[in-house]
Amino acid sequence: MTVFAGYSRYYDLLYRDKDYAGEARYVSNLIRHHAPEASSIMEIGCGTGAHAAELAGMGYSVTGVDMSLGMLESAEARRSDLPSDLQSRMSFTCGDARSVRLGRKFDAVISLFHVMSYQTSNADLASAFETAKEHLRPGGVFVFDCWYGPAVLRQWPAVTRKHLSDDVTEVDRIAEPAIHAETNVVDVNYSIKVTDRLTGTTEVLRETHHMRYLFSPEIDAALSAAGMSLIDSYAWMSDERPGFDSWGACFVGRG
Numbered sequence: 442m443t444v445f446a447g448y449s450r451y452y453d454l455l456y457r458d459k460d461y462a463g464e465a466r467y468v469s470n471l472i473r474h475h476a477p478e479a480s481s482i483m484e485i486g487c488g489t490g491a492h493a494a495e496l497a498g499m500g501y502s503v504t505g506v507d508m509s510l511g512m513l514e515s516a517e518a519r520r521s522d523l524p525s526d527l528q529s530r531m532s533f534t535c536g537d538a539r540s541v542r543l544g545r546k547f548d549a550v551i552s553l554f555h556v557m558s559y560q561t562s563n564a565d566l567a568s569a570f571e572t573a574k575e576h577l578r579p580g581g582v583f584v585f586d587c588w589y590g591p592a593v594l595r596q597w598p599a600v601t602r603k604h605l606s607d608d609v610t611e612v613d614r615i616a617e618p619a620i621h622a623e624t625n626v627v628d629v630n631y632s633i634k635v636t637d638r639l640t641g642t643t644e645v646l647r648e649t650h651h652m653r654y655l656f657s658p659e660i661d662a663a664l665s666a667a668g669m670s671l672i673d674s675y676a677w678m679s680d681e682r683p684g685f686d687s688w689g690a691c692f693v694g695r696g
């Protein structure tokens with residue numbers, strides 16, 4: 442069971458203001474720039490399928506993979522509410538980024554919202570990159586974002602608090618980070634207080650997400666080791682190079 446098993450129940454509420462449509466357009470532009478004819482996408486760590494739905498709406502066919510059954514349940518629920526032409530271009534399957542093999546190739550592989558930072562050891566990151574390479578047709582592109590080391594070390598992880606509510610649920614989330622110099626990993630300790638607004642009952646979830654911050658040269662080396670080449674990198678959602686202010690950075694590899 443992953444930390445996302447409990448988290449999935451509140452995930453879409455916590456990230457309801459995230460600009461999934463804008464991010465999908467951004468990623469599509471990157472894909473189109475490097476692979477103009479691309480139409481099929483594998484999404485590693487698809488979560489609740491919000492990017493997949495946007496990309497299907499743009500005409501791509503998207504196969505989402507995630508290791509959390511809870512996230513996949515939400516993804517299927519999202520899919521079932523969409524028009525049938527979009528539904529037919531989306532599918533979801535359970536699998537681990539480090540080992541899943543779908544037995545087919547795609548024009549692009551994407552992995553968004555720091556999924557690669559969840560691959561905290563060198564071995565796990567290498568395996569996830571090999572999965573991407575394995576599913577890319579020759580010349581296809583791998584687009585992913587991650588925590589970017591130079592900005593994490595400069596800005597430094599801080600305690601954050603997020604409070605959100607809808608008609609039925611109220612979520613109050615505190616994140617307390619602990620950084621580890623030798624592993625380049627930040628343990629983000631979440632305390633999530635969830636209140637059922639109808640009954641007033643509360644529940645507190647505690648979980649730790651281990652996030653690795655990555656540096657361009659190690660990404661370059663790991664992509665090469667997996668048989669890909671690093672062709673582009675940006676501060677997330679911009680056309681600037683990643684820098685000391687870009688906590689999230691986006692990388693493009695070619696298979």
Ligand SMILES: C[S@@+](CC[C@H](N)C(=O)[O-])C[C@H]1O[C@@H](n2cnc3c(N)ncnc32)[C@H](O)[C@@H]1O
Nearest residue numbers: 445486487488507508509512537538553554559
């Ligand atoms: C922060 S969420 C991002 C979900 C989605 N991409 C989004 O943008 O909303 C991270 C996701 O990565 C998935 N994940 C983390 N490590 C994974 C692995 N090794 N294999 C498959 N999924 C993984 C989690 O289950 C979770 O759904």
